[in-house]
Amino acid sequence: MLELIKKYHPNQGASQQARVISLFSLVGMSMTFLMGAISFLGSDNALTVVLFLASLTYLLSFLFVKRLNVSVSANLIIYSLYLLMFYLVFSGGVSQTGPLWIFIVAPVSVYVLGLRQGIMNLLIFLFVISAIMFMPQSLIAHAAYSNEFKIRLILSFLTMSFLSALYEHLRMLSYKNALEISRQYQQLAMRDPLTKLANRRNAAAILEQEKARLQRNNEPLSVLLCDLDHFKSVNDKYGHNAGDMVLTELSALFTEQVRQQDCVARWGGEEFLIILPQTTSEQAGVIAEKIRSSVENHTLQFLDNKIQVTISIGISQLSQDQTIDELINNADKCLYQAKTLGRNRVHP
Numbered sequence: 407m408l409e410l411i412k413k414y415h416p417n418q419g420a421s422q423q424a425r426v427i428s429l430f431s432l433v434g435m436s437m438t439f440l441m442g443a444i445s446f447l448g449s450d451n452a453l454t455v456v457l458f459l460a461s462l463t464y465l466l467s468f469l470f471v472k473r474l475n476v477s478v479s480a481n482l483i484i485y486s487l488y489l490l491m492f493y494l495v496f497s498g499g500v501s502q503t504g505p506l507w508i509f510i511v512a513p514v515s516v517y518v519l520g521l522r523q524g525i526m527n528l529l530i531f532l533f534v535i536s537a538i539m540f541m542p543q544s545l546i547a548h549a550a551y552s553n554e555f556k557i558r559l560i561l562s563f564l565t566m567s568f569l570s571a572l573y574e575h576l577r578m579l580s581y582k583n584a585l586e587i588s589r590q591y592q593q594l595a596m597r598d599p600l601t602k603l604a605n606r607r608n609a610a611a612i613l614e615q616e617k618a619r620l621q622r623n624n625e626p627l628s629v630l631l632c633d634l635d636h637f638k639s640v641n642d643k644y645g646h647n648a649g650d651m652v653l654t655e656l657s658a659l660f661t662e663q664v665r666q667q668d669c670v671a672r673w674g675g676e677e678f679l680i681i682l683p684q685t686t687s688e689q690a691g692v693i694a695e696k697i698r699s700s701v702e703n704h705t706l707q708f709l710d711n712k713i714q715v716t717i718s719i720g721i722s723q724l725s726q727d728q729t730i731d732e733l734i735n736n737a738d739k740c741l742y743q744a745k746t747l748g749r750n751r752v753h754p
């Protein structure tokens with residue numbers, strides 16, 4: 407059942423689930439205890455015992471939540487509630503008012519079990535309740551209700567179940583919407599809006615994670631810092647939109663050249679950082695050369711213009727005791743060297 411709760415209420419962390427279930431348990435425990443006490447004063451022994459047993463079950467459910475076993479507590483709540491309701495309908499409770507309580511079953515079922523399982527349980531519950539009420543007295547003696555009462559009880563229970571299911575459905579829809587909005591905001595915070603690559607902040611976080619992971623396994627990590635050559639002149643000659651198109655198309659080209667486990671990020675305006683886990687600087691040199699030559703051989707088309715660009719690349723491998731800032735500074739120095747040595751080249 408915990409799986410169901412997680413599936414239908416994925417927004418609820420374990421602690422929130424625990425809080426709701428413990429609230430259900432507390433309310434159930436208090437109400438059944440109070441009703442049990444009233445029943446005791448009214449000297450209805452069977453009902454008193456059933457209500458105190460129910461109260462004890464809710465207490466157990468509350469204690470299980472405290473031990474973070476939400477699944478067991480949810481099972482206890484739901485199935486002890488069903489049993490209590492069956493008994494109240496069967497016995498009639500106090501002055502035939504027992505069936506009045508069945509309405510709480512609808513919202514609790516769909517909330518705890520989720521929409522689909524909740525509705526199925528409600529249908530089975532209604533079937534059992536109807537079977538009890540319509541069972542011939544000759545078979546087993548039980549509380550007798552008028553046909554008008556039974557039919558109205560069933561219809562009002564169906565209405566209540568429908569409204570509970572509708573409410574749960576709308577609640578899930580608005581949750582999914584909220585989740586989608588939060589996912590989009592997360593994307594905005596982590597992605598570069600133009601190229602859709604990881605942005606600088608995201609790349610820095612990935613680098614820190616990879617550093618921790620790879621150093622634990624004593625594996626190498628290299629980066630390529632790529633910068634477009636004379637990109638200003640592309641903007642000046644063809645316009646800023648052409649420049650944007652170049653950046654976008656090269657982003658795709660870079661991504662095609664690297665492995666799934668690598669990360670291409672937009673580091674700055676016309677600067678890209680490629681993170682290469684489990685890669686030495688020698689291996690990174692081979693990848694860098696492949697990327698450099700693919701850019702050189704790629705012709706970009708913007709309206710009627712054919713645009714040719716080149717890139718310079720600085721390579722750096724993370725050494726023991728080096729920080730990420732030092733790694734990037736090192737790559738930046740190599741990139742500077744590549745630029746001063748004539749551009750369209752890889753350094754070292």
Ligand SMILES: Nc1nc2c(ncn2[C@@H]2O[C@H](COP(=O)(O)OP(=O)(O)OP(=O)(O)O)[C@@H](O)[C@H]2O)c(=O)[nH]1
Pocket residue numbers: 600633634635636637638639641645646647648649650653674675676745749
């Ligand atoms: N179209 C476009 N241009 C950008 C963007 N970000 C930065 N730039 C441009 O990139 C150019 C970078 O120019 P510079 O720093 O002088 O470098 P460069 O012209 O590439 O020269 P070198 O790097 O020395 O080869 C500037 O003209 C920026 O306006 C962007 O998102 N879109």
